[in-house]
Amino acid sequence: MLLHELIQQPEGRRLEFKGGLPTNSDIAKTIVAFANDAGGEIYLGVEDAPRQIIGLPEDDLPHIEEQISNLIYDRCQPTILPEISILSVENKHLIRIQVYKGSMPPYYLKNEGKLKGTYIRVGSNNRLADENIITELERKRMNISFDSEVVMDKTVEELNIEEFKQLYKEKTEEILDTQILHKLELIKTEQGKVYPTNALVLFANDPLRYSMFPNAKVECARFKGTGTEEFIDQKSITVHIGQQAEEAYNFVLRHINKGAAVEGIYTVSRWEYPVKAIREIIRNAVVHRTYSLTGKDIKVAIYDDMVEITSPGLLPPSIDYAAMEERQSDARNRVIAPVFKRLGIIDQWGNGLKLVAEEMKSYPEIELRWKEVGLSFQVQFVKKTLSLNAHVNGDVTNNVTNDVTNDTILLDLIHKNPEITTKELAEALKLSERQCKRIIADLKKQGILSREGTNRTGHWIINER
Structure with a gap:
C-alpha cells in the first residue's frame, strides 16, 4: 500500500x-x-x-x-x-x-x-x-496452547467422555482408545497417571467441564426487530464443544426464511442468508475461541436485519478477513482444531474463509462485516435493504418500501440536516439507537462521516459521498 x-x-x-x-x-x-x-x-x-x-x-x-x-x-x-x-x-x-x-x-x-x-x-x-x-x-512465548495443558482434578478413567466417544466413532468409524487419545494430545501421562488435557475436558459431558468452563457454551437468541429489547426465542447450548456448532446452526435455520428463486428454467429454494458461510463462522467461533477467557460465551444473535456471531478472543494476528480468498490457517487451540478436522467439522488447511468469500458472491444483497468488540471478535451478515414506512424525505408516507442501504439513507438524512441527532436518525430509520450508532461508527471508520463539536451542539460532516 x-x-x-x-x-x-x-x-x-x-x-x-x-x-x-x-x-x-x-x-x-x-x-x-x-x-x-x-x-x-x-x-x-x-x-x-x-x-x-x-x-x-x-x-x-x-x-x-x-x-x-x-x-x-x-x-x-x-x-x-x-x-x-x-x-x-x-x-x-x-x-x-x-x-x-x-x-x-x-x-x-x-x-x-x-x-x-x-x-x-x-x-x-x-x-x-x-x-x-x-x-x-x-x-505464547513458550509455544504452548491452553487446550494442551494437563488437568489433574480427575484421571481420564474418572472423566465421563462417553458421548464424545460415540460422536468420534460415528464421524471417523474409529474407536477412541487410549492410543488415539494420546496421539491427539487429549490425554497426557504425569507421575505415572493418565490425565486429560483442557481439550478433553471441553469434549466431556462431566461435572468437571461445567465447573472449570461454565461459559464454554453458545447463547442463541432471536430478537424482535433490530434491537435487543424483546426476545422471540432463546436457547443456551451447553453440550460438549463437539456438538455446539451444529446445534447453534440449527437454531439459525429455524429463525431465518427460505424462499424460491428461478434459475434458468428451474425453481430452486434459497435461504435469505448465506447459510454455508454462517455455518462456517459458527464453527470457527467454537474451534478458535479463547477458552482461557473466563466469563465469556459465544453469542449467536438473529435480528430482522442481520445474523451476528460473537466469539471470545481477538482474531489471531496472522488471520486477515480482508484477504478471505487466500488460504489462511492459524489454530489458537492446537489440540481442539485437529480433533475437529478428524470429525469433519472444519478444514484444518485454511479453506474456511475462502468458502465464506465464495458463498458471499452469491448473496450481493448481504454485507459481511467484522470487527473487534472488546476482547471478542464479531462477524455480521447484514441485509443491505431496508423496508421503510416513513421519514426518508422527512415526510410521513404510508406503505412505502425503499430498496436502499441503511448507510445511504442515513447519509441522505444528514445531508439534509447536519444537526440531526442520533436519536432522530434511529427513529427515521426505524432502528434502535444501538443499531444506528453501529452504522455511524462504521461510516466514521471508513472516513466517510465525522462530527464536529459536542454531541449536543455539534454537527455532522460528510467527507465523501
Missing part, C-alpha cells in the same frame, strides 16, 4: 497516528501493545481527528528519533527493537515507528512491572492486560 493511501486508513489494531511526539507513557504503551500482538506502525506528524498531515520540523527530526530510541530502551521490557525511519509526503516530514510482533511476550512498562504495565491492542486502543491475558501471552 502506498504511503499516501495508508495515511488515509483508520487507526486500528496495527496502526496509530500522532501529530507530534506524545508523552513518554503514551507512546511506550502503544509500542508494548503492538509487540504483544501483531506488531504495528506509528506515524508521527499526522493528526488523527481530523486526519491531516502536519509534518514535523526538519531540524527536530534527529532529536525526535533519538528520543524515541531512548524511551523505548528505557521504558520497555523485554527489549523491543523497532525500525525508525524518516519519510516525506506532500513536502512534509514524518517519522514512522515500525514495531514487529515480539518473540518474548509479555512486554510491559519497566516502571509499572509485568502485572500493572502489560498492554494489549484492542481495536485502536491500548488496554491494560489482566492476569488471564498475561498468562496467555506467557503461553
Whole structure:
C-alpha cells in the first residue's frame, strides 16, 4: 500500500497516528501493545481527528528519533527493537515507528512491572492486560496452547467422555482408545497417571467441564426487530464443544426464511442468508475461541436485519478477513482444531474463509462485516435493504418500501440536516439507537462521516459521498 493511501486508513489494531511526539507513557504503551500482538506502525506528524498531515520540523527530526530510541530502551521490557525511519509526503516530514510482533511476550512498562504495565491492542486502543491475558501471552512465548495443558482434578478413567466417544466413532468409524487419545494430545501421562488435557475436558459431558468452563457454551437468541429489547426465542447450548456448532446452526435455520428463486428454467429454494458461510463462522467461533477467557460465551444473535456471531478472543494476528480468498490457517487451540478436522467439522488447511468469500458472491444483497468488540471478535451478515414506512424525505408516507442501504439513507438524512441527532436518525430509520450508532461508527471508520463539536451542539460532516 502506498504511503499516501495508508495515511488515509483508520487507526486500528496495527496502526496509530500522532501529530507530534506524545508523552513518554503514551507512546511506550502503544509500542508494548503492538509487540504483544501483531506488531504495528506509528506515524508521527499526522493528526488523527481530523486526519491531516502536519509534518514535523526538519531540524527536530534527529532529536525526535533519538528520543524515541531512548524511551523505548528505557521504558520497555523485554527489549523491543523497532525500525525508525524518516519519510516525506506532500513536502512534509514524518517519522514512522515500525514495531514487529515480539518473540518474548509479555512486554510491559519497566516502571509499572509485568502485572500493572502489560498492554494489549484492542481495536485502536491500548488496554491494560489482566492476569488471564498475561498468562496467555506467557503461553505464547513458550509455544504452548491452553487446550494442551494437563488437568489433574480427575484421571481420564474418572472423566465421563462417553458421548464424545460415540460422536468420534460415528464421524471417523474409529474407536477412541487410549492410543488415539494420546496421539491427539487429549490425554497426557504425569507421575505415572493418565490425565486429560483442557481439550478433553471441553469434549466431556462431566461435572468437571461445567465447573472449570461454565461459559464454554453458545447463547442463541432471536430478537424482535433490530434491537435487543424483546426476545422471540432463546436457547443456551451447553453440550460438549463437539456438538455446539451444529446445534447453534440449527437454531439459525429455524429463525431465518427460505424462499424460491428461478434459475434458468428451474425453481430452486434459497435461504435469505448465506447459510454455508454462517455455518462456517459458527464453527470457527467454537474451534478458535479463547477458552482461557473466563466469563465469556459465544453469542449467536438473529435480528430482522442481520445474523451476528460473537466469539471470545481477538482474531489471531496472522488471520486477515480482508484477504478471505487466500488460504489462511492459524489454530489458537492446537489440540481442539485437529480433533475437529478428524470429525469433519472444519478444514484444518485454511479453506474456511475462502468458502465464506465464495458463498458471499452469491448473496450481493448481504454485507459481511467484522470487527473487534472488546476482547471478542464479531462477524455480521447484514441485509443491505431496508423496508421503510416513513421519514426518508422527512415526510410521513404510508406503505412505502425503499430498496436502499441503511448507510445511504442515513447519509441522505444528514445531508439534509447536519444537526440531526442520533436519536432522530434511529427513529427515521426505524432502528434502535444501538443499531444506528453501529452504522455511524462504521461510516466514521471508513472516513466517510465525522462530527464536529459536542454531541449536543455539534454537527455532522460528510467527507465523501
